[in-house]
Amino acid sequence: MTKLSVNINKIATLRNARGGDVPNLVQVTKDIESFGAQGITVHPRPDERHIRYQDVFDLKPIITTEFNIEGNPIPKFIDLVLKSKPDQVTLVPDAVDAITSNAGWDTVKNRGFLQEVITEFKNNGIRTSIFVDPSLKMIENAVHTGTDRIELYTEAYAEEFAKGNKEAVKIYADCAKLATKFGIGVNAGHDLSLDNIQYFKEQVPDLLEVSIGHALISEALYLGLETTIKKYLKLLQA
Numbered sequence: 001m002t003k004l005s006v007n008i009n010k011i012a013t014l015r016n017a018r019g020g021d022v023p024n025l026v027q028v029t030k031d032i033e034s035f036g037a038q039g040i041t042v043h044p045r046p047d048e049r050h051i052r053y054q055d056v057f058d059l060k061p062i063i064t065t066e067f068n069i070e071g072n073p074i075p076k077f078i079d080l081v082l083k084s085k086p087d088q089v090t091l092v093p094d095a096v097d098a099i100t101s102n103a104g105w106d107t108v109k110n111r112g113f114l115q116e117v118i119t120e121f122k123n124n125g126i127r128t129s130i131f132v133d134p135s136l137k138m139i140e141n142a143v144h145t146g147t148d149r150i151e152l153y154t155e156a157y158a159e160e161f162a163k164g165n166k167e168a169v170k171i172y173a174d175c176a177k178l179a180t181k182f183g184i185g186v187n188a189g190h191d192l193s194l195d196n197i198q199y200f201k202e203q204v205p206d207l208l209e210v211s212i213g214h215a216l217i218s219e220a221l222y223l224g225l226e227t228t229i230k231k232y233l234k235l236l237q238a
């Protein structure tokens, strides 16, 4: 089974637009779980433009599914994760001023750094995942970091799928097979949507979890949050 982790960054963006507490992030999170989502993802960025560091502490006690925190492991982020102890931390190498995540880790160049950070999180009982481009070389070298999982960066797949190029999924399937062979679990995320998720799920073996935010919240504007989540769950079954 592939778990659906809903990324709630965009709910926080909406809340922050007026500076108040509407929509209430904790209530929306509870509702998302009650609609069947099997996880909640947040990606606090250094400028706190959507998820604030305080949100992480407010959410932690009410999340009953899997809590996944994503981000670049700068000291402030490491501290946040160690204090809040989510189920999973996903390390993403994004620049401070990035509009959104736009690259995976170079697991060759950052091997030592990743090893160090991953060891610390694992020693604290937190499952680790690293965001990687669909590259066999990056997966091969991810093994040396000691990570429990990888998250395949799916923007390129989403872009190609929209143009009708279904072949683009092949490298993701190959990367997933290689990771599984090395005993690394496979997650995926970025720009996944109701249009492209089913084919990805069908083609990529042993997909443990997808985290989806931007498209899911956009689709919910038309379908409603409950219907949207249930549609994803149906497509991710089997």
Ligand SMILES: CC(=O)[C@@H](O)[C@H](O)COP(=O)(O)O
Binding pocket: 007, 009, 010, 043, 045, 070, 092, 099, 100, 101, 131, 189, 190, 213
């Ligand atoms: C790692 C990843 O692909 C997503 O978490 C993405 O970074 C979402 O972040 P934003 O909501 O800030 O675009």
Ligand SMILES: NCC(=O)COP(=O)(O)O
Binding pocket: 007, 041, 070, 151, 188, 189, 190, 191, 192, 211, 212, 213, 214, 215, 216
């Ligand atoms: N890890 C990917 C994620 O959490 C959501 O990315 P997106 O669906 O907002 O592109």
